[in-house]
Amino acid sequence: MVNILFYNDSNLLTEEVAKTIYDPACGTGGMLSVAEDYLKKMNKSAQLIGFGQEINDQTYAICKADMLIKGENADQIKNGNTLSDDKFKDDKFDYILSNPPFGREWKNDRKAVQSEAKLGFAGRFGAGLPAVGDGQMLFLQTAISKMKTQGSRVAIIHNGSPLFTGDAGSGPSEIRRYILENDLLEAIVALPNDIFYNTGIATYIWVLSNKKPSYRKGKVQLINANKLFVKRRKSLGNKRNDIPKESIDAITKLYGEFKESEISKIFDNEDFGYAKITVERPKKDENGEIELKKGKPVADSKLRDTENVPLKEDIQEYFEREVLPFVPDAWIDEKKTKIGYEIPFTRYFYKYIPPKPSKDIMAEIMEIEKDLDGVLEEIFND
Known part of the structure; x- marks a missing residue:
């Protein structure tokens, strides 16, 4: 995510600049730290100022402590519910990076969220509201609302639900409509399954920008990287796979080259x-x-x-x-x-695999029959 987020910003890697990065569900601050470490390796004179909000008291404390240990300004890490109590209401950021919760209900936040939605685009949720059973697209809209008018970039992880849930005219469909008709979506990357310790479901990186390079305008790139992984020697909960460095490099290259291949496809927004x-x-x-x-x-x-x-x-x-x-x-x-x-x-990357001929299936069954010492003979000769 960090590789892609900084890919087109070569000036960050050479100039003495200060940029801001924000995570609306920052947890222990891992994503903010990875982004800062990446940038420091590329350009020691560049400064990346981290901002984050976290609802869980314990992980918030860890994130804040980590900032203090590194000698950074921990005042920019806030404790609270991002959906109902935005601690950065009037702030905009150069980069937004996040892995918000999947399938988290927002019924307890309904009053505050619906009240803000009535403000239209003066608030965060002007495009529409998702189903109350899943607040992912509220975090997505929060990220979009924090983009600077002069240009920002977003990388945010979702499960498959925001891709297709909701019929025409529904909240989720209207959110996708707003994103695509305003040409904010650059790419979506399908990640391998089983790379998070707390879930094994399919996950996707959404890459958004309101400063697309000319060759990306009106286009969306889909990258199917779900086979680019290695098995872990030992599972960590549901985390059974890792994305190795060579696969990260391959995904970054696919994004950067912006060309079609077996696992990279390019579409018009209207598609x-x-x-x-x-x-x-x-x-x-x-x-x-x-x-x-x-x-x-x-x-x-x-x-x-x-x-x-x-x-x-x-x-x-x-x-x-x-x-x-x-x-x-x-x-x-x-x-x-x-x-x-x-x-x-998944429809765009589906490959038809013809079924085995019936004679081959029968041969396999008969091999099993031999192993079972005639148990199936009566069935086939009945």
Whole structure:
């Protein structure tokens, strides 16, 4: 994450500069420390000033103590609930780096979050609110709200949920829509499973920027790095795999080169968008006649259906090609059309593996039969 975060900022590695970095769920401060150590190795004269907020008292104390031991300003590490009590309300940062909790409910923060959402983009949650059962996208919006107008970069880890959860018009879809229509998303990197000690689920790095280089404008890069790992000799909870240095270098290179390969694909922002159209069909009476109201067909709610039309396609052309040949009396209720966005990451890297021929499967079964000393013979000869 740190390699990618600093990748395009070569001036940081050569000039005597001071930059700020923020983690809205800083824990013991590991990410802030790694970022600072990385920068110091590259440029001893550069200064990276860390800011963080942490809800857990113990991990907050460790983070603060670590800052004090290193002789840094620990006043910028705050204790409190980021979602309901933002300690850096008016601050903006050059870099935002975070691994917020997955699947954490925010029902206890609902009042404060909804109150801030009513402020629109004067607050942090103007794009929309996710389901109350998972606050990841609240942290994502918090990170975005801390970006400087002159340019900032974000690297934040999520599970798969923020990629696709929520239908068109829902809070999660609207958040993705805001990010993509404002060209904030640079890349998403799929990480190997089992690299965190407390979870084995799939995780992804979202890389965002409001200062994209020209060749990335209007584009999103997806990097499937879930096979770039080595097995640990000894598991640590759910952490069974590590990402070795050579794999980190390979991921960083893939990001930097911005080229397509077997595990790197590049899309237009619009590729993730779709129009959800409502297809109506007429209600008919007992005699099979279409019911009319003010000269127009009455829609039968029991026959109502929806279609997702890619943004790059013309809705009417899609409708005439995909719907009318099968239901020629259908029409689109344009008032109900909604725009949605989703990022079906795994679909883009799916590879079809044909099943084994039945004769090969039978041969394998018969080999097992031999090992079982005839136990299966009666089944196959019945």
